[in-house]
Structures are given as structure tokens and as C-alpha cells.
Amino acid sequence: MPSIRAQPVAPPAPPEPSPAPRVAVVMGSDSDLPTLQPAVEMLEHFGVTCEVRVLSAHRTPLEMVAFAQGAATKGLKVIIAGAGGAAHLPGMVASLTPLPVIGVPVQSRALSGVDSLHSIVQMPAGIPVATVAIGGGANAGLLAVQILATADAALAEALLAYRQQLHDQVTGKDGRLTQLGSRAYLAAMQASGDRQW
Ligand code: C2R
Numbered sequence: 001m002p003s004i005r006a007q008p009v010a011p012p013a014p015p016e017p018s019p020a021p022r023v024a025v026v027m028g029s030d031s032d033l034p035t036l037q038p039a040v041e042m043l044e045h046f047g048v049t050c051e052v053r054v055l056s057a058h059r060t061p062l063e064m065v066a067f068a069q070g071a072a073t074k075g076l077k078v079i080i081a082g083a084g085g086a087a088h089l090p091g092m093v094a095s096l097t098p099l100p101v102i103g104v105p106v107q108s109r110a111l112s113g114v115d116s117l118h119s120i121v122q123m124p125a126g127i128p129v130a131t132v133a134i135g136g137g138a139n140a141g142l143l144a145v146q147i148l149a150t151a152d153a154a155l156a157e158a159l160l161a162y163r164q165q166l167h168d169q170v171t172g173k174d175g176r177l178t179q180l181g182s183r184a185y186l187a188a189m190q191a192s193g194d195r196q197w
Contacts, residue, residue, distance in 0.1 A: 018049055020074070021050050022075070023043055023048055023050040023051075023078045024051045024053065024079045025050050025052045026053045026054070026055045026082070027053075027055075027081070027082045027083065028057070028059075028084065029054060029056065030054050031084075035082055035104060036052075036137050039104065039141035039144070043141045046158055057083075057088040057093075058086070068092070069096050071099055077147070078099060078101075078102065078147050079097065079101045082105075082106050082137065083104075083105075083106060083120070084113065085110070086115070086119055087116040090129045094129050101128075101130065103140075104131075105121075105135070106134075106135070
């Protein structure tokens with residue numbers, strides 16, 4: 001009689017350890033997350049692991065200092081910092097780390113983000129913050145990828161492919177606009193309810 005011994009089952013492979021984050025995305029409040037999420041998604045698009053934190057120079061100053069002072073030694077290469085209003089977080093983080101800091105001004109209700117922009121961009125000589133546009137989360141993510149790409153050939157190649165896609169999108173739109181004429185193009189665009197039709 002054949003034996004009915006159970007076949008040995010290979011144990012499930014252990015999950016791949018995700019690489020240590022190379023970028024941190026930090027923000028003054030979780031209310032800033034809608035502005036910073038496009039940065040996270042841009043990093044994810046390029047396969048760059050990031051750490052996402054709420055840290056405030058005003059409300060959690062000691063946690064902010066601990067994070068900024070330890071950022072370089074734990075392997076981070078770039079920090080994206082977004083804040084609104086009296087947006088001191090990016091500059092304070094920059095003052096505590098040698099890593100490049102990209103500031104994202106968050107659109108405030110009272111002053112439409114101009115307060116955030118001025119707070120972030122007007123740094124004194126010696127402690128720069130590379131400031132993107134008000135609400136410019138996606139560009140902050142892209143700029144972080146570009147910084148990493150200076151020492152990462154695969155990322156540099158992925159960036160070229162991304163630029164090519166942008167180019168092809170625009171030439172495609174230009175072709176359709178030329179073919180349809182502006183009136184029909186606009187009608188089709190409005191009918192689609194989406195500028196990316
Ligand atoms: P709440 O929505 O939590 O009241 O925050 C945040 O970035 C946010 O845009 C309102 C705004 O306060 C900002 N905030 C800063 C800092 N901490 C919080 N600008 C900072 O440390 O710079």
C-alpha cells in the first residue's frame with residue numbers, strides 16, 4: 001500500500017525587507033497631507049522608499065530636532081518639508097541637517113499660501129531651503145528623485161523616460177488641437193470633464 005505521507009511544504013518566503021527610506025516627507029500637520037501626498041506618490045512612481053511624518057517646529061519641537069539631527073546618519077538623502085502659515089518647519093529642519101531640504105509651501109486659508117511661501121523661501125544665507133511653488137508637492141517629489149539620480153544611474157534613466165512621456169503627451173495634444181481646431185478641442189475637453197482627456 002502506498003504511503004500517504006504528507007508532501008513537505010516549503011515554508012512561505014519571508015517578505016522582502018523594504019529598502020531603508022532615502023527620502024523623508026515631513027509636514028507641520030496632518031491637514032497638510034493632501035498637499036504632500038503627491039510628493040509621496042511621485043517617489044513611489046520612481047520606486048523610491050520614503051518615510052512620512054507629521055512634525056512641527058511649533059507643536060513638537062523636540063521631536064522635530066531629534067528627527068532632523070538623526071536624518072543623515074540613518075541613511076536619508078533628501079528631506080521634503082511642507083508647512084503652511086508661519087511655516088518654520090522646513091527652515092528649522094534645514095538648520096539641523098546637512099541634507100538638502102525641499103520646502104513645500106502649503107496653501108493657507110487666510111493668505112492663500114503667500115505667507116507659507118515667504119516663510120519658507122526667504123532663508124538667510126548659509127541655510128538654504130529649495131522651495132517649490134505653493135502646493136507644489138509633485139515637483140518636490142520629482143526634485144528629490146532628480147537629486148538621488150545624480151548618484152543612481154537607474155533613476156536617471158527612469159527620469160529620462162518620464163520626460164519623454166511628458167513630451168509625447170504634449171505633442172499628442174498639439175496634434176489633436178491642430179487636427180480638431182480649438183473650438184472642437186475645447187468642447188471635447190469639457191465633455192470629458194477632465195483636462196487630461
Ligand atoms: P492645523 O491644521 O493642524 O491647525 O495646522 C501646518 O503646516 C498647517 O498648515 C495649520 C497649519 O499650521 C502649520 N504648522 C506649521 C508648523 N507646524 C504646524 N507651519 C511649523 O512648525 O512650521
